[in-house]
Amino acid sequence: MPSTGHELPLLLLRDAPAVLACLVRDAFGVELGKGLAESSAAFHELEPAAYVADLVLVGPDVVVVVEVQRARDERKRATWPLYLASAHARHGRASWLVVVALDRAVSAWARAPIATFQGGALTPLVIGPDEIPRVRDAEVARAAPELAVLSAMAHGRNGPEVVEIGAAGLIAAAEVGRRDEDRGKLYFDAVLDALADLARAALEASMKVEGHEYRSEFARRYVAEGREEGRADGLRTAVRVLCDALGIAWTDGRERAIAALDAHALEALCARIQRERRWPD
Incomplete structure (x- = not known):
């Protein structure tokens, strides 16, 4: 059985990418559109090393890099801008980073802006417990x-x-x-x-x-x-x-x-x- 903390959220979103689009729309007002489908999650540098995101979904107008984060990891966080830049270069369309963190403390950590290029910063869209509805019906x-x-x-x-x-x-x-x-x-x-x-x-x-x-x-x-x-x-x-x-x-x-x-x-x-x-x- 996949780890319920990491692989299971990814499996759920692979099965139903529209769920991710709804969560992002409701939490952040960002429209990812319809027709999201999984794409290769490997990003290569000029040298042989490769970085692999958890999940990449591509739609007609967007590409979404999805990371599931169970604990704080500054080294992993440093790779997120690379994932997004590589996804943008490969697909040539609007690119978004979505982090799924089911632990409240980890989701708060993941929300902090990441200093990137030319004085700018990347702020991940974080789906934590507060962004996931309590389904009871x-x-x-x-x-x-x-x-x-x-x-x-x-x-x-x-x-x-x-x-x-x-x-x-x-x-x-x-x-x-x-x-x-x-x-x-x-x-x-x-x-x-x-x-x-x-x-x-x-x-x-x-x-x-x-x-x-x-x-x-x-x-x-x-x-x-x-x-x-x-x-x-x-x-x-x-x-x-x-x-x-x-x-x-x-x-x-x-x-x-x-x-x-x-x-x-x-x-x-x-x-x-x-x-x-x-x-x-």
Whole structure:
């Protein structure tokens, strides 16, 4: 599985370059346009040494160099102007540097202007947690699954909405899994890895991608341990969260119904709700 801190954001943006264009437009008012497609990310100097950016996207009128930054690295930061100048020289069009930094402190560091040429400076466009929306709605997650997964990665560690954000991310992974099973599983695990422990325990114990087995170590451990009654409280929480994510009204009668179920029956209920997207008759 790719590193959730570095390769996963790049994979999401490769799959859906339009997500990057929307984030940049909403955060900075910069229109990157439609039709972005991946291009070679290697930039060569006159000597044999090569510098390789994380991702380069080329559109009809723009070229976008994308860097994912997990930690402060002044040597890496010094290469960003080279990437941008090389991209401009190669493609001959407006060029932008976008840095994705899911850590708030790293995103603040990346925003500082970089002194460059002729007394000028390069100011990266930084997509940090504040620029990534908190996707909680199931329909939004299905319509923009890559954005929902990125939202879970950016916001799944803290805050009052982490369970709802996690549920939306898992719904997004299920949506992708209908088209590409391996990619859906990868996104599913990425969301689980991103969540805080309590949110992950509630969601991972119940939500399955229409019969796909979990791949994460936590889930394998849970399955191996069995479905003892001690997990029932977490599963009941997961039923409530899943219904909320899918827009299924919660009633006192449904609360009484889950109170009477054991862990095995609660897990089956969660799987059926996920599959049918309604409360079973």
